[in-house]
Amino acid sequence: ETGVTQTPRHLVMGMTNKKSLKCEQHLGHNAMYWYKQSAKKPLELMFVYSLEERVENNSVPSRFSPECPNSSHLFLHLHTLQPEDSALYLCASSPGTRSGWGTDTQYFGPGTRLTVL
Amino acid sequence: SQQGEEDPQALSIQEGENATMNCSYKTSINNLQWYRQNSGRGLVHLILIRSNEREKHSGRLRVTLDTSKKSSSLLITASRAADTASYFCATDDAQAGTALIFGKGTTLSVSS
Numbered sequence: 001e002t003g004v005t006q007t008p009r010h011l012v013m014g015m016t017n018k019k020s021l022k023c024e025q026h027l028g029h030n031a032m033y034w035y036k037q038s039a040k041k042p043l044e045l046m047f048v049y050s051l052e053e054r055v056e057n058n059s060v061p062s063r064f065s066p067e068c069p070n071s072s073h074l075f076l077h078l079h080t081l082q083p084e085d086s087a088l089y090l091c092a093s094s095p096g097t098r099s100g101w102g103t104d105t106q107y108f109g110p111g112t113r114l115t116v117l
Numbered sequence: 118s119q120q121g122e123e124d125p126q127a128l129s130i131q132e133g134e135n136a137t138m139n140c141s142y143k144t145s146i147n148n149l150q151w152y153r154q155n156s157g158r159g160l161v162h163l164i165l166i167r168s169n170e171r172e173k174h175s176g177r178l179r180v181t182l183d184t185s186k187k188s189s190s191l192l193i194t195a196s197r198a199a200d201t202a203s204y205f206c207a208t209d210d211a212q213a214g215t216a217l218i219f220g221k222g223t224t225l226s227v228s229s
Binding site for chain 2 (some may be wrong): 002004005006033040041042043045048057087090092102103104105106107109110111113
């Protein structure tokens, strides 16, 4: 148990559905991250929020929409996904502030296994 | 471009043997971290070594860092079946100041 929870753990959705992934951290951290992990590919950083402000957005398609209402919660809203978006989506948090989050140790949730049909 | 690359991609050993994984990176770094991932789960932080450190130990783990060669190694001594997992190195880019970049990982299989 790392102090980072993710729901749901598994999600199957059609290409026309709208769903949301939720991440919550109980560590008092200031930075939160979304990653995509596909088979045989490196972990892909999608979004970074530091103190509830988006500080990094790595050319992610607009069908993925992040939301960070406070420093403990992070959402990833999904709509009109493609089958190639099927992957394990990992949330992580770290202690950092805007100037220092890049070198932080990250604490990961268990992930949401997403399947797009 | 990818920052960290682990070698080998896969490693199979017997219980009790040592496992060594290597990581190479491209830019100057502030620190290098190693993470472990059990199948289909989240990553767990194992150890962090700063750019001014050469070696660090944590239990059965030994990490070395050679900044002149831009490489690191993770040694797991006296391996156990429970060590079966994927191991990733992650580095920051000291100049760009971006988030950690993870390699593709080494998949370790320890058989009893």
